[in-house]
Amino acid sequence: MKIVVPFKSVPDPYAGPGAAAKSVVNPFDEIAIEEALRIRERGEATEIVGVTIGPATVDEQIRSALAMGVDRALRIDDSRALDPYAVARILRALVAKEAPQLVLMGKQAVDDDSNQVGQMLAGLLGWPQATFISKIEFLENKTRAQCTRETDGGLEVIVVNLPAIVTTDLRLNEPRYVSLPGLMKARKKPIEVLTCEQLGVTVQPLTTTLSTARPPKRAAGTRVESVEELMVKLKQEAKVL
Amino acid sequence: MDFSWSDQQRELLDAVDRFAKEQLAYDMIENDRHAVFNHDAWMKCAGFGIHGLLVSEEYGGLGQDPITTVAALERLGYGCKDNGLLFSINAHMWTAIIPLVYNGSEAQKKKFLPGLCDGSIIGGNAMSEPNSGSDAFSLATTAVKKGDKYILNGSKIFVTNGPIADVLLVFAVTDKSKGASGLSAFLVEKDSPGLDLTHKIEKMGVRTSPMGEVFFTDCEVPAENLLGKEGAGSWLFTRSMTWERGCILAASVGTMQRLFETCIRYANERKQGGQAIGKFQQVAGKIVDMKMRIENSRHMLYQCAWAAGHRKAIYLEAAMAKLQISESWVKCCEDAIQIHGGYGYMVEYEVERELRDAIGSKLYSGTSEIQRNIIASLIGL
Amino acid sequence: MAATLVLIEHDRQQVKRPSLHAITLARQLGGEYALLVLGHGLDAIAASLVSCGASAVIVADDAALAEPLADRYAAVIAQAAQKYGAKTLIGSSSTFSKDILPRAAALLDAPMVTDVLALEEVNGERAYRRPTSAGSMLATVKIEGDRCVLTARATAFEAPAADAAPCPIERFDFDPASLPNGMQFISREQRASDRPDLTEARVVVSGGRPLQDPETFERLVGGLADALGGAVGATRAAVDAGMAPNDYQVGQTGKVVAPELYIAMGISGAIQHLAGIKDSRIIVAINKDPDAPIFQMATYGLVGDLHQLVPQLIEAVRRG
Incomplete structure (x- = not known):
């Protein structure tokens, strides 16, 4: 089985305030990479291909993916501000070229928080999808996958025919730490660079971010010294009890 | 360089x-x-x-x-x-x-x-004995060859990693008549019959690194576990000790750097008499000296490692790096406590532990006095 | 015909109330809107929706839709949108909508905006405000073309009044045999709870890692929630530590809540958690660490040990 893992380079969400915004592999995508590695380590996959879209500056995150253990990586050279639908259309062309049995990716990128690409890609390809998964197992000689999904109402189990798109939630696994041997091996692995033209896709993003702003800060309230004082505030000042 | x-x-x-x-x-x-x-x-x-x-x-x-x-x-x-x-x-x-x-x-x-x-x-290394410390070659532990085995008897002290070791490099006398040339080194595995690793020693600092005494009572070691040739022990020890001296305190340079940054933060935050204590010359001076010590330490460490990497003899560089880093480390910790005042003395502030951890560095891998002896002999004294 | 279709979510028994808030966004967009419900055995649910001011309640009712499988649901939704000429498709932000609507958007060749908080107008053109980066930024987004799919943050839109003259219920006919068949529903975890739903509750009590174990979590967080008639939430850390089920998680990747009263117990206030609670009217934080970031946004902060304070608080609430 061949697995394609699309991943995105995002500003480190755990960088402290004021810290220089270093880029990292989107944490949800990192979980997808980890799961692909585990599937390969169980002997159920033979090749893991990492794919990202961006300018050469994202090569550092590509090397992180390779250092984790992805077999080879592709970068689709495009530095435009793409929207999820544009990304999905580019990935469709890539998936058609690579013909994997499984596409594993994060459920959302933590910068944009859109949570769209995997589902859109599934729709474009006409493939089954399993979103927000916390568990995956292969059935019937890897022709189907049983997935546990994290939904608002609790856990849900579905089976999807392969090939399929699967998006990962937080609790699927704990990604491994990139080790020094992994880092050194990654230096020897190829990064293939493709353009949208080479893939035969022309897409224009249909959504544009006009501006961004910080939300108004919630003012800090008051400290209370005791449960009694808190009760008084809740009843008399806030009037919620 | x-x-x-x-x-x-x-x-x-x-x-x-x-x-x-x-x-x-x-x-x-x-x-x-x-x-x-x-x-x-x-x-x-x-x-x-x-x-x-x-x-x-x-x-x-x-x-x-x-x-x-x-x-x-x-x-x-x-x-x-x-x-x-x-x-x-x-x-x-x-x-x-x-x-x-x-x-x-x-x-x-x-x-x-x-x-x-x-x-x-x-892994670990067992050299020091109750009656043989800085005089490293006056060992009492013996190894006698019997068929395809060596039989070891004696004891070792201050064995870092001893209580948790799977394999120890043990130095023992195979031929007493040859003095330093009668020492040999053995790879002793933890399940060897006659080996007792269970005696932990409690110490002042680096407490999370287990240290113990090791006892050999007719301890059987397969002959293929002899490291190098019989009689090569002292040469082997000197060689490995040179590496150890030169490099074992590499992490301490980073530790000092962290401590130094902690002190700067504290000196800028802590106010006395309406100003940050870092503005007081006596405090600033201590931190400046800290910086000097760290840079000197780092430079000597890199110099030693560079020389080792270029297959040059590093006896002098290793002894100097060891002496410089260990003494700088202890002094940095003392100064860090002084800068933090009473808080620095409190466990919660995690500065006092650094001093306890640092002090041993002036003892292990050759005391400061031994390093000075080595340096003295190498500069023609 | 309807300019907008609003996808209504239900749990087979009744409509999920937060999904109705998407209707308010449809009203703000202007023009006619119809409600779309998919499932099987929907008569009562459809009937409950006729007074929401829609032009029609469109019902796709078939055994093939008994479970919300994304491939089938998206296909039916796309067909309905085409049949009714709807340019805009709206759902409320939930795992249901987020699973299905992006797929429908791709089938309709339409862009999508997730988690709309408000409509804006920029240089005379419509734009959408939405949160990004765990709510630490607000983006204003514009769409090219006349088609789009939106999900609305339920907490950002009022529940619509349900006092309009009843609208017709229309059956949407489709060919079940033509639907995709690559996904199969196996099971759903059913947890009986008398507590209100997290996203609908007036009071939410949440706990973090210092609650230590499931028993303590239930005794303190559950105990206080019950005393207040509220719902129970949890941080990611508490969920990861096995103290609470995953669907209790509040935050960037969990649920977004905006109750009248949110009580955070032993929650330091990671940005990912704060993203899910900041529109609550009153936030109470109880934490041992006086420097915990949560105190910077709490209406009332109480520093101290949960194990002592919370039993006192439960007792005080019970006394009334």
Whole structure:
């Protein structure tokens, strides 16, 4: 089985305030990479291909993916501000070229928080999808996958025919730490660079971010010294009890 | 000497920085109080590639040169507060792995190095004896060859990693008549009959690094576990001790750097008489001296590692680096406590532990006095 | 015909109330809107929706839609949108909508905006405000073309009045045999709870890692929630530690809540958690650490040990 893992380079969400915004592999995508590695380590996959879209500056995150253990990586050279639908259309062309049995990716990128690409890609390809998964197992000689999904109402189990798109939630696994041997091996692995033209896709993003702003800060309230004082505030000042 | 890093070295060192910060930032107060060795962190470090930095790839290591290795350990010391763990790792690397790398037979390397690199085998070195410390070659432990075995009798003290070791490099007398040339080195595995590793010693600092006494009572060691030739023990010890001296305090340079930054933060935050204490000359002076000591230490460490990497003799460089770093470390810790005032003396502030951890560095791998003797003899005194 | 279709979510028994808030966004967009419900055995649910001011309640009712499988649901939704000429498709932000609507958007060749908080107008053109980066930024987004799919943050839109004259219920006919068949429903975890739903409750009590274990979590967080008639939430750390089920998680990747009263117990206030609670009217934080970031946004902060304070608080609430 061949697995394609699309991943995105995002500003480190755990960088402290004021810290220089270093880029990292989107944490949800990192979980997808980890799961692909585990599937390969169980002997159920033979090749893991990492794919990202961006300018050469994202090569550092590509090397992180390779250092984790992805077999080879592709970068689709495009530095435009793409929207999820544009990304999905580019990935469709890539998936058609690579013909994997499984596409594993994060459920959302933590910068944009859109949570769209995997589902859109599934729709474009006409493939089954399993979103927000916390568990995956292969059935019937890897022709189907049983997935546990994290939904608002609790856990849900579905089976999807392969090939399929699967998006990962937080609790699927704990990604491994990139080790020094992994880092050194990654230096020897190829990064293939493709353009949208080479893939035969022309897409224009249909959504544009006009501006961004910080939300108004919630003012800090008051400290209370005791449960009694808190009760008084809740009843008399806030009037919620 | 060029100490600028290549892109590959920088990538590796940045990765160590991140690793230490993200994976080794655990709470130390309780671990220190109860002298807990963090085996989980040990395995993380090994899995990350620390233990095998210097070992070639065919034996499960990374094949890095000495300067990259010490710089990586320095980063580890900067990010990890567990000086005991770092001490255990350093003992493992410099006193068990290095002798095997340079003197092990192919079979010995194949047998031990992969496990020593991946952390599944913990190594140590047993030289000092109750009556043989700085006078290292007056050993009483004996090894007598009997068929395809050596029979060891005697005891060793201050054995770092002793209580948790899977293999110890043990020095013993095989021919008393030959003096220093009658010493031999053995790889003693923990399940050897007649070996007792259970005697822990409690100590002042680096408490999370287990240390013990080791007893040999007709302890049987297979002849193939002789490291190097019979009688090569003292040469082998000197060689490995030179590496140990030069490099074992690499992490301490990072530790000092962290302490230095803590002091700067504190001196800028803490106000007395309406101004930050860092504005007082006496406080600023201490921190400036700290900076000087750290830079000198780092430079001597790199110089020593650079020379080792270029296959130059490093007797002088190693003794100087050891003396410089250990004394700087202790002084930095003392000053850090002084700058922090009463708070620095409190366990909660985690400065006093640094001093307790530092003091041993003036004793192990040759006391400061021994280092001065070595330097004196090498500069023609 | 309807300019907008609003996808209504239900749990087979009744409509999920937050999904109705998407109707308010449809009203703000202007023009006619119809409600779309998919499932099987929907008569009562459809009937409950006729007074929401829609032009029609469109019902796709078939055994093939008994479970919300994304491939089938998206296909039916796309067909309905085409049949009714709807340019805009709206759902409320939930795992249901987030699973199905992006797929429908791709089938309709339409862009999508997730988690709309408000409509804006920029240089005379419509734009949408939405949160990014765990709510630490607000983006204003514009769409090219006349088609789009939106999900609305239920907490950002009022519940619509349900006092309009009843609208017709229309059956949407489709060919079940033509639907995709690559996904199969196996099971759903059913947890009986008398507590209100997290996203609908007036009071939410949440706990973090210091609650230690499931028993303590239930005793303190559950106990206080019950005393207040509220719902129970949890941080990611508490969920990861096995103290609470995953669907209790509040935050960037969990649920977004905006109750009248949110009580955070032993929650330090990671940005990912704060993203899910900041529109609550009153936030109470109880934490041992006086420097915990949560205190910077709490209406009332109480520093101290949960194990002592919370039993006192439960007792005080019970006394009234």
